Amino acid sequence: MEKTTTLSKIAEELLVASNIAILIHIQPDGDAIGSSLALMLMLRRMGKNVKVFCQDPVPGSLKFLPNWEEISTPQTSNNKDYIAIALDVSDEGRLGSCFDILKNAKKSMQMDHHATNSFFADINLVDSSVAATGMLVFRLAKELGANIDKDIATYLYTAISGDTGNFCFPSVTDETFDQMAQLMRAGLDIAANAQQLHLLKSLGNIRMIGSALTSLKIKAGGRLSAMCLLKEDFLNNNAKLEEADGIVNLGLYIHGVEAAYLATETKDGIKFNLRCLKPYDVSSVAEQFGGGGHMLAAGCTIENSMDKALESMDTAMEAMLKA
């Protein structure tokens, strides 16, 4: 195992390979899908036999991308005449059922930008200074001498815009925008793609936002916002559980609010999405209830009635804000 490598080493291995499996993480996002389709297209144009694998299906919101159907679930195979490259995968566990493909490859490689990467491949290129794995694929395109055309620009924009919250995260750098300028010159239709990625919502999602905001309560003297979604909200709005994803952020970004939660009634109990601003730490709150996560975004489930669960969470969050 090599702890760090160079783009030219990755390019060299890809240039001599004939059969290449690109692997991405479970519950794939715009960075994983955009990065993998961009690399697939570049390598196919060089005459390579390339397949992209993912344990989970492409989310509906990303099915506007050309060639999304090319991403397939892993199949059992005895063929070992291929190299595997994982993109945007921080550790083996995130490969899910793609792990066997990595394990059985002649050689395994990876490119990733997560600081927590476990260096699980034979050759590892990990750079946590970039906002998205798509930015590493962009650099690799230059190394491979690959042409960035409109399709590849669409993929890389999806990766970069997806992993930067549309250029709102601290991970954005001058290189992010230098790359974006080049994607525009390659013919990117940014308005059409931004509409798909950032503006369009499903009816179920928009109705769930309405339900959540109607339940909004401001507590702790304006510093805590609380929202809840009941089973009947999902039923009445004809919405799936994942259509409530991201709603908790609406509660956080209110003037004066420093911490927010969304409580969702599920079959396993009351699921909490927790958010806070610096210098607070919601992961410590989540851990009190057997959950976990990051400092500014965490989650847990409380097996109790909605009322009792909200009471417990209010107490814990208010204690965090007072500490």
Add this chain to the structure above:
Amino acid sequence: MEKTTTLSKIAEELLVASNIAILIHIQPDGDAIGSSLALMLMLRRMGKNVKVFCQDPVPGSLKFLPNWEEISTPQTSNNKDYIAIALDVSDEGRLGSCFDILKNAKKSMQMDHHATNSFFADINLVDSSVAATGMLVFRLAKELGANIDKDIATYLYTAISGDTGNFCFPSVTDETFDQMAQLMRAGLDIAANAQQLHLLKSLGNIRMIGSALTSLKIKAGGRLSAMCLLKEDFLNNNAKLEEADGIVNLGLYIHGVEAAYLATETKDGIKFNLRCLKPYDVSSVAEQFGGGGHMLAAGCTIENSMDKALESMDTAMEAMLKA
């Protein structure tokens, strides 16, 4: 009157002037405020006496910008020893009470990016190919040899990000991102500013979003979305009329929807915000009710009860979708 001029001509006039009045449009937005504060700072550093005037106050959402208090309302004065430069002002009417300052100046200039500009100044630089007037101020900074530091980067980011819907509009070009890369190198704290500009909302606004979405009805076989806000919603949510601004867009960006309206109960009747996707034209609908606007965004007021007004609007919007 000179119909088009060059950046160097504008720079030349500014460089020889001692007293400069910068004028921006009524109901100022991020582009007007960001552009004017950026130019003010550059010129002051060259020893110029510079003031920025606007008929209307700086909106609360932009009061995070350094020096926003420098923007003042026009005062009567007999001093005529100054030149005036209007920024982001498409025509005289948009100057509001700043018109007198322009009229009394030794010389008047303007820089703007609206295709509908009326060329109202002595010297006019109008370039509708740029997404924001801030992009012209960026170009002018280079011409003036002005240093772009962190404060100026914050102003120009506010202008560019504000007038491109955070890089989602068709007006975005490779130059937009080339400039953004340079603003990052100048020390722009994009995450902090993006939070202020795009994420943070007032409690009144977020509650009005909840009320509007709760009223959401899908009509015309999924192609039309309709929302309404009553006087009591504003009362119950302790919200001001302007806290409903922009909510209509949430109705438009739903899968399958091609046109949307928001009906707001006001003292003058039912105010309608209308939106549609290409190839439809809501300005023609607005005109039927004595209103107006653009193809994809228009407005009108119907003096009738909410029920009757909604009925009229449904009929007109459905006819548009069938045409």
